[in-house]
Amino acid sequence: MDNKNITKILKLTAQLMELHEVNTFKIRSYTSAIYSIDQGNISLEKLDKEALQKINGIGKSIAEVIVQLQETGTHEYLEELLKETPKGLLEVLEIKGLGPKKIKTLWKTLHITSVHELLEACQSGEVAKIKGFGKKTQESIIQSLEFMASNQGKWHYADVEEAVETLHDDLVQLFGDDAVSLTGAYSRKNEIIEQVEWLIKSEDPKAVFKKLSSLKPLQQDKKTSSPFTWRGKLGERDLSAVIFVTSPSTFVNEQLLRSASRAHLLAPLEDGTPLGSYFKAGQFESQEAAYKAAGLAYVVPELREGQFEIALAKENKLPVLLEEKDLKGILHNHSTYSDGKHTLKEMADYCQELGYEYLGISDHSRTAMYAGGLDIDKVVEQQAEIKRLNEEMAPFRIFSGIESDILVDGSLDYPDEVLASFDFIVSSIHSGLSMTRKKATARLIKAIENPYTTILGHPTGRLLLRREGYPVDHKAIIDACAENKVVIEINANPWRLDLDWRWVHYAMDKEVMLSINPDAHEKKGYFHMKYGVLTGRKGGLTKAMTLNAMGVQAIGEYFDKRKENIKK
């Protein structure tokens, strides 16, 4: 069992302990053990009881618990707690804004033991009447429940990627490369996937179904399947999967129709025919040939969203999209100076090992106490270390940055002379997230207008499927970035992907550059760059408009020049 799953179970244990009012210091032990595991970079997988106890915060009993987890997937104490807990309450624990204490109150006073009962109690106004609760709490519970319901059965692209790619390889093995095609939202590299779809070319659907039944990760739902359409689930995740079987004569038509979004297919051609109707009626050798016949340049699947691509395809002006290999460096990363798992040197070494020319380190600024934000002394210390490492590692270079909190009033988190000591600054909002659109926009614009802001970090603060971002006026933000020559981050963490791809094209139109930033808190975080590239590509991002596609020298000059302009 990996660290992530271990801490997940320990967290559940701690929550249940709170629910059952176990000694608070005992609970604290669990939470501090979790913190220690999260922060450290020691894999617990192969450690025995003795080795576990050497880790700060883990003593005899928690070590025993972890050993049990490794051996059985659960532990005795957890099982005991679960026995005393109504099953439905476990789901209630997932609700944002509700902790164990409040849940206990709901359980003991209103006898609520499930999400369903909770929703009813909120709707009837019972919850607001309890001491310690109020109308706002009741309203926010309803909102959370609605948000959760709307996200049922949806997954992050990155979460399903491995299962999808593995099955795709299996399908290719079974049916041949030219007879299998991924379609749907996944083929367009959408950030959220509700269903994965394939198209299989065959005259004999029965034979196809038979072969499919040999694939272990697939479980067919016979009720919803039909003679040409296999429906069911993929893998343990309960991911909805559909496999269409189509004859060779309509394979290309189906590929075109099933890979594009509705908006793309509704786009009219010169004579007014919707593209979808044209694709349906015609006979084509290949997808490329179909676009050509329609008088369009070839549109890659990820652009088939009905945004701007048809107009550009008509004029043969589709951009050459950014590729991962175009990226020369990685900006916006954290180290052990704040809440990262690996040291500055480890982060730099690994970055160099992956073939990049530079690393931008931007730990949290001092206001971010929860993340070990750097006070001014630490900033000085880190910059000295960067200077030393740069001498050692040349021509590789570390740029000294900071992820400065944008404070509630829109100002940055250090006095000007400290801000001036960095090569670049990523300005982001981390606290005070519940704002009106007007307030959030004004706060961001003030930070954008600060001459020290180089990059605007995750502009909406959203966490996909978990938290809506604060509402912002995207146009106003992008316009302000254009005016102040501020780069906008495409935060490549699959939970964020923020700036959203739907705004990338507008930003480029305004000549705002974008930066693909992994926001890495550990070495393997660099691999998220890939999802940032996908996001950029969906918005039509080019190499020329990507900040970190610049080589080390060019970006060094870019940072210097920006700083010179501040002095003037």
Added chain:
DNA sequence: GCCGTTTTCGGCCCGACTGTTTTCAGTCG
């Protein structure tokens, strides 16, 4: 339950934010 010692028992206790209160409790990152 963990830690650290003034060494086997006593202390442990983040800070901002929100919504409830009207000085605080609960939650979150």
